Amino acid sequence: MKPAPFDYLRPATVADALAALAAGGDDARVIAGGQSLMPMLNMRLVQPRLLIDLGGLSELGTLRAEDGWLTVGAAVTQAQALARPGLTDEVPLLAAALPWVGHVQTRNRGTLCGSVAHADPSAEVPLCLVATGGEVVLRNAGRRRTVAAADFFLGPLTTARAADEIVESLRFPLAAPGSGHAFREMSMRHGDFAIVACAATATAERIGLAVGGVADRPTARSWPLAPGGALPPDLDAHLNAFAWELGGDDDQHASARYRRELVRRIGRTVLEEALSCRS
Structure with missing residues (x-):
């Protein structure tokens, strides 16, 4: 058509x-x-x-780290972000997830802000923004406002952006020393929409897991580490409860039951990886 x-x-x-x-x-x-x-x-x-x-506006093509944030302008492509020197140190979770976004050809055109504005529940960039506690900067003709990523996504293809606003930029917090991050997803083939995507974070005190592809928006939960910095002994129970909380539906790609099992299994794997790679 x-x-x-x-x-x-x-x-x-x-x-x-x-x-x-x-x-x-x-x-x-x-x-x-x-x-x-x-x-x-x-x-x-x-x-x-x-x-x-907006693609030709140079003032929206900035990608800069300052004041504890990596700010990504609306015209910055996924390929430009992935090629940024130091991205692995600045926002390691985003660096790990971007190769899973579509294919080389689409990353050369697709933007990070566009993915967030589109708000597909299976998309990797919105998931990373929620997992890291990032923010969305919105702007219209009269004002600029900032919305926490957890509050921006309201449902499938639905956000807190007003009709007269653009997503001017995204703000990812720079990774803290001693933190760990990991990302994995399951799809029919590489570059397809994720059946389940899991993004994990770990600090000296807590672990966090954000999941995409199951609920109607990317969703995150966190739990305290056990004494000595180990994974909590009841982690499997936490993951099971989270999997059921996310819900999910049967469709042509996977059943809700299969998605719950992926949350349990991939969730544990990425949490173990995030904890083990803390610098």
Whole structure:
């Protein structure tokens, strides 16, 4: 199929983009890399009258570490982030997850902010943002506001972003000394949507697990370590309770029962890896 007719705008500044978005209202959509929106346009799942392209705005193409955060602008592609020197030290969980995002060709176009704005429950970048306690910076013509990742995702393809706002940037906290991280997912083949994805973090006192692909949004839980810094003796019970809490449905890819078992097994594996790799 082909998309329904629309007007295309490539603004010169962010201010121009925000003004056009405010004027366009519900009939306007924002695009950066297009890896999520273009298929929806072609299938006519969305039919905007105006498409506003942010991809050429240099002020949204910044990727910088300062004040304890790695800030990723809306025009930064997944390939650019993955190629960043030092990403493994700055946000090791993101560095571990990005190779699982699509394929080389799609990562050259797809943006991190676009993945977060799309809010697919199986996507890796939203999962990492939730797992690390990151933030989403939203901006419209009149203000800028910051929303915690855990509060940003409301359901499948549904977020706290207002119609006149863009996801201006993402903020990932820089990894603390002595912390550990691990990521794994199960899919039909590499690059497909995850059946279950697990992102783990570990500090001197706690372990955390975030899961995607099961609930209607990425979801995280954490537990205190046992004395001596070992995994809690009742970890399997915690993972079982978390797996049931996430719910999940039967579909053409996997049953809810299978997804629960993946949460238990992959969850334990990544938590063990995160704990063992603390620097």
